[in-house]
Amino acid sequence: MLKLLRLEYLFNVRQLLIILAIFSLYFAYAVNRVESPGVFIVTTSLMVGLGIPFAIMGREDKFKTAALLCSLPVRRSTVVLSKFAATWAAILLGLGYNVFLTAVLPFSKIPLGGVLSVKNLLVSLFLMSMLFAVILPFTIRFGFVGIIILLTGCQLLGIVTLLLGQLLGGAGIPLRLFFRAVERGLKFLLHHQATTGFLLVLAAGIIAVNLLAILVSRALYARRDL
Amino acid sequence: MENAIEIRGLRKEYKGFALDDVTFDVPRGYIMGLIGPNGAGKTTVIKLIMNLIRRQAGEVRVFGLDNIRHESEVKAKIGFVYDVPRFPEDLRLGTIASAVSGFYGKWDDRRFRGLMEEFELSPRRVFKKLSHGMKMKFSLALALAHDADLILMDEPTAGLDPAFRFELLTKLRALIQDERKTVLFSSHITSDLERVADFVTFIHKGRIVFSEAKDDILDSWGVVRAAGDSLRPTDVPEARGARRSEHSLEVLTSDLAAARRSAIPNAVFDKASLEDIMFFISKGNAHA
Numbered sequence: 001m002l003k004l005l006r007l008e009y010l011f012n013v014r015q016l017l018i019i020l021a022i023f024s025l026y027f028a029y030a031v032n033r034v035e036s037p038g039v040f041i042v043t044t045s046l047m048v049g050l051g052i053p054f055a056i057m058g059r060e061d062k063f064k065t066a067a068l069l070c071s072l073p074v075r076r077s078t079v080v081l082s083k084f085a086a087t088w089a090a091i092l093l094g095l096g097y098n099v100f101l102t103a104v105l106p107f108s109k110i111p112l113g114g115v116l117s118v119k120n121l122l123v124s125l126f127l128m129s130m131l132f133a134v135i136l137p138f139t140i141r142f143g144f145v146g147i148i149i150l151l152t153g154c155q156l157l158g159i160v161t162l163l164l165g166q167l168l169g170g171a172g173i174p175l176r177l178f179f180r181a182v183e184r185g186l187k188f189l190l191h192h193q194a195t196t197g198f199l200l201v202l203a204a205g206i207i208a209v210n211l212l213a214i215l216v217s218r219a220l221y222a223r224r225d226l
Numbered sequence: 227m228e229n230a231i232e233i234r235g236l237r238k239e240y241k242g243f244a245l246d247d248v249t250f251d252v253p254r255g256y257i258m259g260l261i262g263p264n265g266a267g268k269t270t271v272i273k274l275i276m277n278l279i280r281r282q283a284g285e286v287r288v289f290g291l292d293n294i295r296h297e298s299e300v301k302a303k304i305g306f307v308y309d310v311p312r313f314p315e316d317l318r319l320g321t322i323a324s325a326v327s328g329f330y331g332k333w334d335d336r337r338f339r340g341l342m343e344e345f346e347l348s349p350r351r352v353f354k355k356l357s358h359g360m361k362m363k364f365s366l367a368l369a370l371a372h373d374a375d376l377i378l379m380d381e382p383t384a385g386l387d388p389a390f391r392f393e394l395l396t397k398l399r400a401l402i403q404d405e406r407k408t409v410l411f412s413s414h415i416t417s418d419l420e421r422v423a424d425f426v427t428f429i430h431k432g433r434i435v436f437s438e439a440k441d442d443i444l445d446s447w448g449v450v451r452a453a454g455d456s457l458r459p460t461d462v463p464e465a466r467g468a469r470r471s472e473h474s475l476e477v478l479t480s481d482l483a484a485a486r487r488s489a490i491p492n493a494v495f496d497k498a499s500l501e502d503i504m505f506f507i508s509k510g511n512a513h514a
Contacts, residue, residue: 006328007325063313071278073301225273
């Protein structure tokens with residue numbers, strides 16, 4: 001798998017540097033504006049964590065290099081594992097980069113200790129795991145088009161929910177309920193006390209969500225014709 | 227004879243096309259050409275050998291190993307050349323080679339550099355700046371640098387000018403003679419196969435028409451020609467296809483000797499070329 005990660009790095013190093021350069025500007029802006037370490041670390045890590053893997057997968061689609069990867073002496077399941085590993089390497093890179101910027105930028109309003117708290121790190125990793133568990137299997141199976149399919153599907157689902165709400169006399173209620181549930185969930189995660197039990201549940205959640213996503217992705221990738 | 231590839235009952239269905247019950251062997255140490263018109267299923271067979279697409283039935287064994295159960299061992303023994311090379315186009319050749327080389331235990335960097343020099347390719351050149359022929363040469367250099375026992379190529383000569391094609395085919399021939407490698411390559415250019423192939427497998431509409439030694443095919447297949455209406459396809463033993471022009475009928479047979487013995491009046495008997503066979507079966511009125 002390390003060979004695959006090395007290959008991804010060699011194939012995409014220029015894009016990696018461009019993304020980090022672009023996000024550096026936003027991060028420099030964010031550390032001066034955002035005051036909550038939790039919000040800062042979640043949003044910025046998410047941006048790098050989304051930006052880097054999708055730039056890599058976008059190039060894979062553009063040059064059709066998925067066929068190259070699968071013609072190399074590796075199993076398809078290893079290719080899937082390497083994609084998850086590359087994504088997590090990007091996320092950890094994002095986290096490290098955040099911590100670095102928070103520490104070195106003189107106008108940062110974010111206390112370094114807040115960013116480095118175990119709870120904020122775990123909440124951030126848990127939310128990213130949830131997001132990637134939905135997005136990565138689609139991308140791995142259908143390529144970059146998978147993201148478009150997913151986003152279009154969500155849009156259509158939203159439209160259908162709104163129309164049904166109108167027809168049944170409760171316009172927007174299901175969507176409002178959904179967004180409120182997401183909001184409450186986020187608030188719960190961000191404001192819950194950092195008890196040992198809570199941290200252990202978060203850590204177990206991260207592992208479980210990722211394992212499930214890897215299993216689904218492996219099953220889907222085995223069916224992909226290249 | 228030991229086989230490098232054994233394919234049994236292979237099946238893959240797409241919308242509007244099905245590869246069905248494909249069975250043939252590629253003997254070790256020889257060149258086999260996979261021939262057929264466009265859309266016959268050549269690329270599908272090669273992709274199934276490489277497990278790039280999922281088979282619906284059948285079995286593929288490479289050097290005795292199942293190509294799915296022993297996927298990485300099998301692929302380590304194969305040098306694969308795509309019809310259209312699949313590398314990031316904005317990278318230098320040296321970077322691509324560096325990324326790929328790590329996967330092969332038998333990668334020989336000195337050999338790779340030698341091949342690059344032989345093909346007049348610089349590792350500093352960017353992939354997208356290469357012509358199609360140069361891209362194919364680079365793919366071949368990668369395929370040969372890890373001492374693969376089997377070279378698998380999908381339409382390697384398509385789109386190449388005659389000089390490039392001749393150079394590539396000469397290289398393949400030398401590879402077999404010097405190193406006893408096995409080569410399977412698909413092509414719809416029959417003259418390429420007649421020049422280098424030891425065995426030919428002909429595929430049409432997803433089915434194998436024949437898989438035999440090239441010399442046996444060229445000896446046994448023939449075309450029977452007769453003017454006017456004196457000849458009917460049913461008169462010719464082992465008739466496999468027919469073509470009628472304004473003044474004559476031509477019938478392809480897979481048993482030229484039997485056709486000669488059948489004493490058809492006013493008929494002319496000629497050996498069939500691979501091009502004749504492909505034409506009659508794909509364009510003429512094919513007879514099973």
